[in-house]
Amino acid sequence: MLAKAGLEAKKTRAALEALLKEAGQVRIDKIAALESLDAKRRGILFEVEQLKAERNKASQEIAKKKAAKEPADEILARMKEVSDRIKGFDEQVAAVDRELDDLLLGIPNVPHASVPLGCGEEDNPEVRRHGEPGAMAFAPKDHVDLGAALGILDMDRAAKLTGARFSVLAGDGARLERALWTFMLDLHREKHGYLELLPPFMVNSTSMRGTGQLPKFEADLFKLANTDYYLIPTAEVPLTNYFAGEILPEAALPVKFCGFTPCFRSEAGSYGKDTRGLIRQHQFNKVELVKFAHPDKSYEELEGLTADAEQVLQRLGLPYRVVTLSSGDMGFSAAKTYDLEVWLPSQKRYREISSCSNFEDFQARRANIRFKGDAKGAKPAFVHTLNGSGLAVGRTWVAIVENYQDGNGRVAVPEVLRSYLGGKTHLEPSKPLG
RNA sequence: GGAGAGAUGGCUGAGUUGGUCGAAAGCGCUCGACUCGAAAUCGAGUAGGGGCCCGAAAUGGUCUCUCGAGAGUUCGAAUCUCUCUCUCUCCGCCA
Numbered sequence: 001m002l003a004k005a006g007l008e009a010k011k012t013r014a015a016l017e018a019l020l021k022e023a024g025q026v027r028i029d030k031i032a033a034l035e036s037l038d039a040k041r042r043g044i045l046f047e048v049e050q051l052k053a054e055r056n057k058a059s060q061e062i063a064k065k066k067a068a069k070e071p072a073d074e075i076l077a078r079m080k081e082v083s084d085r086i087k088g089f090d091e092q093v094a095a096v097d098r099e100l101d102d103l104l105l106g107i108p109n110v111p112h113a114s115v116p117l118g119c120g121e122e123d124n125p126e127v128r129r130h131g132e133p134g135a136m137a138f139a140p141k142d143h144v145d146l147g148a149a150l151g152i153l154d155m156d157r158a159a160k161l162t163g164a165r166f167s168v169l170a171g172d173g174a175r176l177e178r179a180l181w182t183f184m185l186d187l188h189r190e191k192h193g194y195l196e197l198l199p200p201f202m203v204n205s206t207s208m209r210g211t212g213q214l215p216k217f218e219a220d221l222f223k224l225a226n227t228d229y230y231l232i233p234t235a236e237v238p239l240t241n242y243f244a245g246e247i248l249p250e251a252a253l254p255v256k257f258c259g260f261t262p263c264f265r266s267e268a269g270s271y272g273k274d275t276r277g278l279i280r281q282h283q284f285n286k287v288e289l290v291k292f293a294h295p296d297k298s299y300e301e302l303e304g305l306t307a308d309a310e311q312v313l314q315r316l317g318l319p320y321r322v323v324t325l326s327s328g329d330m331g332f333s334a335a336k337t338y339d340l341e342v343w344l345p346s347q348k349r350y351r352e353i354s355s356c357s358n359f360e361d362f363q364a365r366r367a368n369i370r371f372k373g374d375a376k377g378a379k380p381a382f383v384h385t386l387n388g389s390g391l392a393v394g395r396t397w398v399a400i401v402e403n404y405q406d407g408n409g410r411v412a413v414p415e416v417l418r419s420y421l422g423g424k425t426h427l428e429p430s431k432p433l434g
Numbered sequence: 435g436g437a438g439a440g441a442u443g444g445c446u447g448a449g450u451u452g453g454u455c456g457a458a459a460g461c462g463c464u465c466g467a468c469u470c471g472a473a474a475u476c477g478a479g480u481a482g483g484g485g486c487c488c489g490a491a492a493u494g495g496u497c498u499c500u501c502g503a504g505a506g507u508u509c510g511a512a513u514c515u516c517u518c519u520c521u522c523u524c525c526g527c528c529a
Contacts, residue, residue: 042485042486045484045485045486045498046485046486048498049486049497049498049499050497050498053497055509055510059453059454059509060510062453062509064453072509075509076509078509079510080509083510247483375492380482
């Protein structure tokens with residue numbers, strides 16, 4: 001799949017050489033293997049195409065002879081042999097393609113030059129802050145206690161219905177969640193120029209491969225029994241694969257999508273982490289932003305996308321900061337990532353609420369998404385893909401409930417949300433079920 | 435779930451005794467002629483991917499692959515066989 005889409009050996013080589021310069025990421029063996037496989041592929045291709053040319057020519061001759069009722073037995077015999085050789089070469093090419101794919105699928109993206117080197121979370125430099133955590137004259141409660149008191153969150157019955165790491169929102173809690181994602185979509189659609197898509201919540205394995213969830217991270221996904229379908233862990237998967245295998249007109253770039261979906265994650269390996277409340281769930285809601293950008297513009301677009309996500313926090317009046325992920329904390333497929341972290345009074349710290357990444361051509365290669373200029377001889381080239389949460393709705397719900405609590409059991413509704421909640425200014429304790 | 439029909443270039447649509455078919459025709463689009471200008475008319479061009487060659491680059495040259503996807507038969511497949519995907523029609527079921 002990848003090899004057929006064109007390996008672009010020079011580009012790959014340059015990228016891999018860049019990898020070599022990264023501290024602690026020596027991959028000489030992989031580069032050598034890639035190069036030799038690529039050379040091998042071209043060599044075989046050259047041979048087999050010559051044979052095919054011979055066969056095509058002979059085919060015409062045979063047709064002519066047959067039409068003239070002349071015998072063509074010796075050409076036929078000769079071509080049978082040529083045909084066998086072609087078959088052999090074709091199989092070799094297919095085998096090399098498979099090897100190349102296996103190799104390429106296992107190589108993580110190369111961090112952009114501006115990404116700070118580091119070992120993990122503790123090395124992520126802060127880029128900027130916005131807003132001040134409000135000084136509270138009382139001990140802030142966390143969203144679980146507040147939610148229970150307000151009658152808007154029910155963890156116990158969710159556990160009964162399904163299991164751990166699920167939740168039920170009730171009454172104004174459900175309404176608040178719905179208001180949030182509607183507000184987010186309206187903002188991105190009206191003010192930021194994104195096209196709203198409502199995609200399937202499950203996709204096939206090809207799509208999962210396109211954005212990089214497969215083959216390496218199958219354990220993080222929920223798969224539907226007896227099918228090739230997976231529940232999406234993020235709308236990034238359907239929104240990015242939307243153009244898989246296509247060539248976009250250059251003039252259409254950048255293409256900007258926003259979409260709301262539930263997200264499903266098995267959270268394998270996170271046992272004991274964030275076990276309380278809504279922070280880490282198997283199912284949560286998210287509004288996602290996705291861009292397909294010209295390679296020359298993708299880092300500008302990343303800044304813009306991050307700013308678009310920040311707008312949500314600013315308009316909701318939530319204090320947050322932006323950090324750049326260091327090389328050691330970055331995901332498998334990203335070239336550069338900014339995390340937005342919102343202030344949570346109950347934890348007295350900033351927690352991730354959005355992750356905005358430029359994948360450069362990493363996903364575009366896997367999903368084979370290209371663009372082409374209008375000029376006559378223009379060659380297709382891979383687009384750059386970007387995405388970011390704008391925002392994770394559940395965590396935004398948490399941030400609002402915690403940051404807007406007034407100490408008397410009430411929670412103020414941010415100005416921009418009131419029209420979505422029938423003008424309501426506060427959430428007050430109530431028992432929706434009597 | 436049952437029965438049947440289909441998938442061809444930007445679009446519509448020919449092609450089904452396998453052989454100069456990557457493909458008729460029409461529409462659309464581009465350029466040119468006519469016109470003060472436009473319409474109409476006339477003429478020419480017009481699928482895409484990949485490799486290689488020439489070149490600073492563009493233009494260009496050449497080979498190859500692609501008629502939903504994959505496999506097969508054959509010297510040769512849009513045309514024959516198998517599997518899969520999708521679309522449409524009828525029946526059943528259902529929000």
